[in-house]
């Protein structure tokens with residue numbers, strides 16, 4: 602009697618959209634309805650996840666939701682260890698033949714821990730099936746809330762992170778028309794001062810908690826340059842605004 606080979610499951614990296622529960626795709630919902638386990642990133646400080654809150658109504662009853670710890674650290678060794686530990690945990694489920702979803706805000710391939718998870722899993726098991734399901738990004742939703750055109754005609758758009766300060770902003774400004782800066786909260790004061798020095802304060806809009814309770818669209822950012830915004834905040838900068 603032959604032994605039936607167990608098929609391995611697929612890991613789906615699901616972009617759940619920027620926060621408004623109506624901005625999740627049908628494709629994401631259809632996959633969420635049938636996965637056996639859901640993963641979400643957790644910081645070392647807490648397990649709360651807006652992404653999990655958004656997907657909860659779409660899951661089968663009793664589907665386990667597990668939080669994978671990704672330390673908020675710049676230490677490459679510490680990070681690599683965490684990615685590997687998490688990848689092994691997820692791989693174990695996939696090898697049991699279970700499909701799994703890793704849920705993340707916005708799009709899973711834009712500044713998401715899913716990117717690290719996918720690459721680490723593929724590094725360990727190149728033949729495992731991993732699929733990204735695109736989501737509406739925070740800055741697309743932010744532009745809609747601000748009523749601001751992101752690009753038109755021949756304009757270019759540069760996306761970058763403010764996590765390491767305003768240096769990239771200074772180096773990029775001469776080479777692009779429009780900019781989106783995510784993760785603005787940590788170096789907020791430095792970023793505000795740099796926008797001022799580059800004469801971009803009037804050309805920038807700050808959007809916080811887009812699509813969530815307490816959403817704010819701040820067009821006069823000078824009036825708010827002293828108050829550090831929440832983690833879920835981004836800047837849209839248009840040179841020709």
Ligand SMILES: C[S@@+](CC[C@H](N)C(=O)[O-])C[C@H]1O[C@@H](n2cnc3c(N)ncnc32)[C@H](O)[C@@H]1O
Nearest residue numbers: 619620707708711738739783784810811833834
């Ligand atoms: C780790 S990145 C995730 C980006 C996400 N994958 C995307 O596609 O938009 C986190 C940053 O995204 C931005 N962000 C995500 N959701 C947001 C929201 N609802 N409102 C404003 N900014 C948001 C903030 O700049 C935050 O610091």
